[in-house]
Amino acid sequence: MKHIFLTITLFFTTFTFVGCGEAVENFGDYADGGSSNTTRTNIINFIRAQGESLTFTGYGTGISTGGSTTFKITAIDNKHVSIAVSGVTDNGVKFTNAALSMKIAQDGSATASHEDLRTCRYNSFTAKFTLTESEFKFSASYQTAAYASYSISESIRLYQVGDLVTVNGKTGVVFYVDKTKQHGKVVSCQEAAIGTQWSSEFVLVGADDTQNGANNMSKVKSISGWQTKFPAFAWCATMGADWYLPAIEELKLFTTNESVHDKVNYALRVHTGDGSKIASIGSTHGYWASNEHPDDKVNIARYVNMRDGSSSKLNKKSGNAVRAIAAF
Numbered sequence: 001m002k003h004i005f006l007t008i009t010l011f012f013t014t015f016t017f018v019g020c021g022e023a024v025e026n027f028g029d030y031a032d033g034g035s036s037n038t039t040r041t042n043i044i045n046f047i048r049a050q051g052e053s054l055t056f057t058g059y060g061t062g063i064s065t066g067g068s069t070t071f072k073i074t075a076i077d078n079k080h081v082s083i084a085v086s087g088v089t090d091n092g093v094k095f096t097n098a099a100l101s102m103k104i105a106q107d108g109s110a111t112a113s114h115e116d117l118r119t120c121r122y123n124s125f126t127a128k129f130t131l132t133e134s135e136f137k138f139s140a141s142y143q144t145a146a147y148a149s150y151s152i153s154e155s156i157r158l159y160q161v162g163d164l165v166t167v168n169g170k171t172g173v174v175f176y177v178d179k180t181k182q183h184g185k186v187v188s189c190q191e192a193a194i195g196t197q198w199s200s201e202f203v204l205v206g207a208d209d210t211q212n213g214a215n216n217m218s219k220v221k222s223i224s225g226w227q228t229k230f231p232a233f234a235w236c237a238t239m240g241a242d243w244y245l246p247a248i249e250e251l252k253l254f255t256t257n258e259s260v261h262d263k264v265n266y267a268l269r270v271h272t273g274d275g276s277k278i279a280s281i282g283s284t285h286g287y288w289a290s291n292e293h294p295d296d297k298v299n300i301a302r303y304v305n306m307r308d309g310s311s312s313k314l315n316k317k318s319g320n321a322v323r324a325i326a327a328f
Contacts, residue, residue, distance in 0.1 A: 040079065040104050043129045046136060047075040049179045079103055081110060081129075085120045100125055121145040134158050136181075159184055162263040164271060167326040168240030173267045175254040175325075187254050187264060188243065188324040189272050192235040195319035198288050198301040199230045202316060207292050207301075210248050213325065216290035217244035232288045236324035243324040245290035248302050248311055250325060254278060255287055256309040278323065281309040286320040 047054065054073040072084040083100040098120045102110035108129040117125060125142040136156040143149045158181040159165065163174040165186050172186030199205075205223065207216035220226050220233045227234045236245045254264050255278060265277045279285030285306040293300040293313040303320050305312040314320065 039108050039131065040106050043104060043108055043131050044075045044078055044081070046131055046181075047073065047081065049181075076101075083112075102127060104129065123147065132158075133160055156182060158182060161260055162267045164267060165328050167328050168242050170239045170243065170326075171271070172324075172326060173264045173271070175260050175264050176250075183328060185250065185325050185327050187246075187278070188236075188239055189268060189276050191276075191278075192232065192322035193319075194285065194321045196235060196288070196322050197231045197319055198303075198314075198316040199232075200317065201229055202299050203229070204298050205292060206297075207290055208294075208297075210291055211250070213247035213250055213290040214244045214327070216247060220290075232320070232322045233290070235322050239324045240326070243326045245288060245322065246325045248289040248291050248304070251287055251289045251304050251323075252311065254323075255304045255306065256281065279306045279321070281306055283307070286312070286314070288320045288322050292316075 055070065070085070070087050074082050074084070076082045081102050081104055083102060085098040085100060098116075100112040100116045100120060102112050102125075104110045108131070110127040110129065112122075112125045117123065121144060123143040123145060125140065127138070127140040130137040130139075135158055137154070139151075139153040141149070141151040159174050159177050160181070161174055161177065164171055165174055165184075166172075167186060170188065172188050174184050175187050177184035203223070205216070205219050207219055209215040217233060217236070220230050221237075223229065227237070233245050236243050254260050261278060261280070265280075268276045268278070279287075283306045287304045287306070289302040289304065289311075291302040292298075293302050295313065299316060300313045301316045303312055303314055304310070
């Protein structure tokens with residue numbers, strides 16, 4: 001499960017959002033660039049994608065001595081967001097199980113009822129949620145019963161396939177994002193030459209994770225002298241500590257998925273030029289995956305054959321091209 005952390009500063013108050021979400025390949029289900037007739041639905045869906053709750057806590061608000069307030073945002077239906085409030089108000093009054101039920105308008109603005117405001121000891125509380133392809137923004141202003149006024153405004157960066165992201169000093173192109181749109185994986189802008197070996201000797205590694213090449217990379221690194229024995233893996237390691245040789249299913253995402261492949265190549269062409277593009281199906285290229293082949297794990301490894309886009313097998317000492325990937 002992936003976790004999300006967002007820090008908000010409210011004058012002298014710090015808020016931290018925490019959320020989680022399941023991984024998906026298609027992440028374009030929430031934002032439509034701000035179309036007025038679907039903004040509310042997209043916002044509700046986005047909040048749900050974070051695990052259906054976003055929590056932030058403030059300390060020392062207003063004129064109190066050490067007061068703190070915790071807000072938990074939860075999407076409860078297709079038009080409302082509930083904000084549970086607990087803690088100590090700025091005038092020192094403790095409260096628990098208070099809540100603001102906020103109706104979200106089509107434009108993303110939200111207001112609380114007078115009854116909820118009284119329960120939370122606020123004179124007013126208004127909020128605005130904004131969602132685009134690249135940003136989720138939360139803004140709010142409120143006045144406490146002690147007539148102290150506050151405002152919040154913070155954005156979360158959202159990613160999509162084709163964005164450039166730097167991991168440990170090396171820039172790559174996003175080819176996958178999870179459901180939160182805040183985490184994903186990038187592929188390197190460079191590649192190792194076609195003649196790069198999977199390994200220079202025949203040895204059983206146990207590299208059998210087809211979904212996450214980082215686990216296969218760890219097994220290779222546990223072998224003495226791996227930097228010289230496993231050239232494809234060693235090349236990926238030169239990119240940085242978090243870069244690794246992709247597992248077969250990760251590799252297929254940016255080599256044989258036409259939509260992802262084309263978006264990644266467009267970004268590579270704009271960023272570094274045509275020479276850095278990933279080979280297309282129909283070419284003579286082959287790209288190593290980090291998996292040994294189940295037919296013969298000692299001698300054979302898996303790769304994607306770009307002649308036809310098939311998942312194929314090849315002698316480990318043979319040469320292929322290599323792309324490194326990293327999670328962010």
